[in-house]
Amino acid sequence: MQHLKDRVVIVTGAGGGLGREHALLFAREGAKVVVNDLGGASAVVDEIRASGGEAVANTDSVADWAGAERIVRTAVEEFGDLHALVNNAGILRDRMLVSMTESDWDSVITVHLKGTFACTRHAAGYWRQKAKETGGPVEAAIVCTSSGSGLLNGVAQSNYGAAKAGIAAFAQIAAKELSRYGVRVNTIAPVARTPMTAPTEEFAEMFRPPADADAFDVFDAANVSPLVVYLASTLCPYTGGVWQVMGGEVGLFEGWQVVASLQRESRWSVEELRKEIAGLVGARASAEGKLLSEAKPFAGWEATLREPR
Numbered sequence: 001m002q003h004l005k006d007r008v009v010i011v012t013g014a015g016g017g018l019g020r021e022h023a024l025l026f027a028r029e030g031a032k033v034v035v036n037d038l039g040g041a042s043a044v045v046d047e048i049r050a051s052g053g054e055a056v057a058n059t060d061s062v063a064d065w066a067g068a069e070r071i072v073r074t075a076v077e078e079f080g081d082l083h084a085l086v087n088n089a090g091i092l093r094d095r096m097l098v099s100m101t102e103s104d105w106d107s108v109i110t111v112h113l114k115g116t117f118a119c120t121r122h123a124a125g126y127w128r129q130k131a132k133e134t135g136g137p138v139e140a141a142i143v144c145t146s147s148g149s150g151l152l153n154g155v156a157q158s159n160y161g162a163a164k165a166g167i168a169a170f171a172q173i174a175a176k177e178l179s180r181y182g183v184r185v186n187t188i189a190p191v192a193r194t195p196m197t198a199p200t201e202e203f204a205e206m207f208r209p210p211a212d213a214d215a216f217d218v219f220d221a222a223n224v225s226p227l228v229v230y231l232a233s234t235l236c237p238y239t240g241g242v243w244q245v246m247g248g249e250v251g252l253f254e255g256w257q258v259v260a261s262l263q264r265e266s267r268w269s270v271e272e273l274r275k276e277i278a279g280l281v282g283a284r285a286s287a288e289g290k291l292l293s294e295a296k297p298f299a300g301w302e303a304t305l306r307e308p309r
């Protein structure tokens, strides 16, 4: 049974890595796919067509405002509609903060954060118009791509982490705003072996396929795609979620929240705060057995933190 028969889906950055796996699974599930990437999109389209699926390539940058509009227009002009957008495209420019250049910062923020906004904005404009014309909800979905580096503070990734944490916040706000049109917005924080992780020695080592060909290949990028397809399909009723996905593990993140507080009906002095705040932090530490900043939902994640460079 195909879960997305005749649905029209855009996957950005789908020329390789996770995006390619998403695009292939969407096509196997019956969707018509716009495969976007700066390079490699045509090869993935050929692969989909060779297995009897429908796909079209787009080579615009998600970070370009007019390009993002063309990505959305490609879906509507080629396949007559749009039902799901997967914001997946991304780049890395890892460096310690003290060595980071303006261009390292700008390029990462632009591709991830502006790219996610630009594609979402153009898709949302299309869906708002469609909702007005049809007088009902459009039953559409967006899946954004965050990262443990943003949600759990990856060292040497202040640019990437800020963009990825921003994407999680953006997606949750978008979920609230777009629900009136029938558009759901969810976010994944994946972990997988891809061209993005290959150059980093620790990841290359940790993500290596198992020697035993019959053992589960936890870091196979294809393990991430079923959750993306589910979130993008009408099978999923949820919106505003931030989902961790790695191998056979699917988890739900919980966002920022006040976990302990000092309360009184008057202003604190600096000296009073100096005395009281240690108790506040300590209360949290003893309640949880650890400081909040030490919580790391991915097993072994701390081993993947980069050495200072």
Ligand SMILES: NC(=O)c1ccc[n+]([C@@H]2O[C@H](COP(=O)([O-])OP(=O)(O)OC[C@H]3O[C@@H](n4cnc5c(N)ncnc54)[C@H](O)[C@@H]3O)[C@@H](O)[C@H]2O)c1
Pocket (backbone or CB within 6 Å): 012, 013, 014, 015, 016, 017, 018, 019, 036, 037, 038, 039, 040, 060, 061, 062, 063, 087, 088, 089, 090, 091, 111, 115, 145, 146, 147, 148, 189, 190, 191, 192, 193, 194, 195, 196, 197
């Ligand atoms: N692999 C992981 O463990 C991991 C972990 C957390 C988050 N992510 C995120 O998952 C997404 C996919 O990453 P991946 O690991 O498959 O990496 P990848 O490098 O294999 O794929 C990213 C793709 O995005 C494309 N791209 C880059 N800039 C673009 C632009 N401006 N417009 C269109 N396409 C563009 C690249 O050409 C590439 O094919 C990214 O957003 C990444 O940050 C990956």
